[in-house]
Amino acid sequence: MNERQVIVYKDTYAMNSAVAYRAVLEMGDVIARRGRVDVALTGGRDSVDIYLKMASFPQKDLLDWSKVHLWWSDERFISAEDGERNSLQARQCFDKDVFSEGNALAEGHIHEMPADPRTPEQVASATDEENEEYLIRAAQSYQDEIIKEIGPDGHMDLAVFGVGPDGHYASLFPDRPEVLITDESKLVVGVSHSPKLPPLRLTMTNPFIRRTPKVWLFTSTKEKARAVSQALAGVDNPHVPSSFARGTEQTLWLLDKDAAGELQHV
16 A cells, blocks of 8 residues: 655645646646546535636646546535535536636536436435435446446546545545445445435445545645544544545645644654
């Protein structure tokens, strides 16, 4: 396992700017090497700022966006029109430039996780068993799309994640069964009764995430400092799911000074 690297920035602005700049450069490098890049995105406050910065960098125009494929590591299983969807928030960040005429990020290269097709009334009256069935079908649909695009043994080229104050990443929450999945054939699973609302979610699994050459985790604020220190204190701790995160070539923890406040020797 490659060693986890920690980089601490003076504040959240500096951290988000650095993550955005690194991502644009990395995507360009991968395209130059193999002709396309597959990136797993995440949600959250910092990620929105990072995507806005990626869309505004002059250097973004060095990318051949027609060779970029965007995926999501996790998603809220809610209506496609709901503004809380990670994919919708990312679209709004990139829309100004990247999706405009003259740039070439094709709609077919935007791989959103399935949305809940039900009406609010149907969701409200659904049983746990019905919810589970919808999640199973949605997870299988996204897994099928991944396999169709990159093959059963394929991987993302880059995966970026935020970290929650409870140490979760993607929608892998502490002491949940999804964290303990080891089956390499399970790439995506549903999450019901999520401890963080909304209660229904989809997430990539640890085995699939850990195929990725480069895995980056970023987080900010004092609220996250304890989770960061606990995650970096060991590996594969189900109480702190982000301790499972790693890439085959590189694992970066990109932090602002506050989030790194409980780490020693940084």
